[in-house]
Amino acid sequence: MISTTQLDEHASDSLFKMLDAENKKSITSNTFLNQLAENGILEDDPRMRELLHSFTFKVPKDTKTITQAEFNDILKQNALVKKSLSKNLVIPDFESFCKHIEDIFFETRKNKTGKVADYIPQLARVNPEQFAISICTVDGQRFSIGDSNVDFCLQSSCKPINYCLALEELGEQKVHSHVGREPSGQSFNELALNLKGLPHNPMINAGAMMSCSLIDRKNSIADRFDKVNRTWKALCAEKAVSFNNSVYLSERQTADRNFALAYFMREKNAFPEKTNLTETLEFYFQCCSIESKTYDLAAAAATLANAGTNPLTGEVIFKSSTVQNCLSLMLSCGMYDFSGEFAFKIGLPAKSGVSGALMLVIPNVMGISIWSPRLDEIGNSVRGVEFCKRLVERFSFHQYDSLTGHSTKINPRKKEKEVKASKVMELIWSASHGDLDEILRLEAEGVSPDIADYDGRTPLHLATSEGQLEVVKHLISKNVNLSPKDRWGNTPMEDAIKFKHKEIQKLLEQAIKSCNSKKDKVIESILI
Numbered sequence: 001m002i003s004t005t006q007l008d009e010h011a012s013d014s015l016f017k018m019l020d021a022e023n024k025k026s027i028t029s030n031t032f033l034n035q036l037a038e039n040g041i042l043e044d045d046p047r048m049r050e051l052l053h054s055f056t057f058k059v060p061k062d063t064k065t066i067t068q069a070e071f072n073d074i075l076k077q078n079a080l081v082k083k084s085l086s087k088n089l090v091i092p093d094f095e096s097f098c099k100h101i102e103d104i105f106f107e108t109r110k111n112k113t114g115k116v117a118d119y120i121p122q123l124a125r126v127n128p129e130q131f132a133i134s135i136c137t138v139d140g141q142r143f144s145i146g147d148s149n150v151d152f153c154l155q156s157s158c159k160p161i162n163y164c165l166a167l168e169e170l171g172e173q174k175v176h177s178h179v180g181r182e183p184s185g186q187s188f189n190e191l192a193l194n195l196k197g198l199p200h201n202p203m204i205n206a207g208a209m210m211s212c213s214l215i216d217r218k219n220s221i222a223d224r225f226d227k228v229n230r231t232w233k234a235l236c237a238e239k240a241v242s243f244n245n246s247v248y249l250s251e252r253q254t255a256d257r258n259f260a261l262a263y264f265m266r267e268k269n270a271f272p273e274k275t276n277l278t279e280t281l282e283f284y285f286q287c288c289s290i291e292s293k294t295y296d297l298a299a300a301a302a303t304l305a306n307a308g309t310n311p312l313t314g315e316v317i318f319k320s321s322t323v324q325n326c327l328s329l330m331l332s333c334g335m336y337d338f339s340g341e342f343a344f345k346i347g348l349p350a351k352s353g354v355s356g357a358l359m360l361v362i363p364n365v366m367g368i369s370i371w372s373p374r375l376d377e378i379g380n381s382v383r384g385v386e387f388c389k390r391l392v393e394r395f396s397f398h399q400y401d402s403l404t405g406h407s408t409k410i411n412p413r414k415k416e417k418e419v420k421a422s423k424v425m426e427l428i429w430s431a432s433h434g435d436l437d438e439i440l441r442l443e444a445e446g447v448s449p450d451i452a453d454y455d456g457r458t459p460l461h462l463a464t465s466e467g468q469l470e471v472v473k474h475l476i477s478k479n480v481n482l483s484p485k486d487r488w489g490n491t492p493m494e495d496a497i498k499f500k501h502k503e504i505q506k507l508l509e510q511a512i513k514s515c516n517s518k519k520d521k522v523i524e525s526i527l528i
């Protein structure tokens, strides 16, 4: 019997051979790192720090070579490297996935409609042409394209995180005694509250101010801002976020509507007791003025996709129940007045902001940070929304795509082998349950009715054993092999006899006979 160590060594050997195409018995560290990068594991990944600081990588990258023994050691010690090189991460073929993303990016970039927000000069002055996409999977595979290193302010995309902070501290019941969870059906800064006199939800301005009033109330406003800042840093995998003071000052200067909303809420006793209104509003403007780039923000979106644990640092930032609540509200209320349409068409939680920011979450798969400053009339980034539409047209990411089995969309989560294996299993299962419709559907998808599972059991074996007469008739009409042997040497005919399915036995006998006589005729015609 082969031990797991032997199996591991065998796997390491084949991976090494794959990288050592010229059979030099060594590879450069460049080759090694490029291969990891193709699979989405980048050099600034905190999980790679230790390895890159080790002796092997201290020498200049293009001169240092790695021998097979060193390579085997690296794989033994670093599960991430091994999983990545053997394509066992959540998007196994990351390289081809990224080609699609590039393609969608360039298509979307052609769209020059919409205009930048102009209610404050700092947003009005932003170069409208800029466009960036960054992806981070729940396994920490990353890819960026466009202006992914340009800072922009979070604006409303800070709202989900402030809501999470309030939930973590006070729990669902307390938080929702101050803010509802229904879409408002009105604009994000509408002077309107729900029937209880509370903001409709935490994703619009009134609700976001409420979240701010709830976070860390016992501390000074400076400490409260530090807490938000620290959380963003942790979400961005320890990359510092910055603060745009001029955005903050402008926000404060043009805040009549937000003040009106806050006074309206105070009149309705919506805030917790002793809330300092001015301080709360300023805190909210400060949160909107935090800046970062898509390159780092993708990790924040991925943390939400990964139930609150940052995939790059492994830090648990939010409880999974907190994230579940947050994503539910992002899905129903995250895209201003377009939220219903977005949930219908895209089917994924997202949050946009007037800076052109958009955070998209594909639960258990990846987070995507998008930025393009031109907005539609509703306030969402035009290219951001278009990118999302194109993404779910191509990939089965809409949360209900799993219901439409006939989908021609790509599922990048699965390995090709797994896809094939699952179709084989589906066909065999359908044969044993007499589900002819499903068999016809799978055949239409190109699955051969002659396939066999790991034990050599074919659809004909299963249909025969279970007495599924109609399926057996169908398989015979498809000219499948009538006498395949499973791993125990049994043919369908033997199964028919064993399980006493007389009618099927007769049918098989006739089919085999007619098949043999056809063969005889062919042989005769060849011999003549």
Ligand code: GLU
Residues within 6 Å of the ligand: 154, 155, 156, 157, 188, 189, 205, 251, 258, 288, 352, 353, 354, 355
């Ligand atoms: N600072 C903006 C406001 O409160 C946020 C707007 C937004 O991104 O939705 O008006």
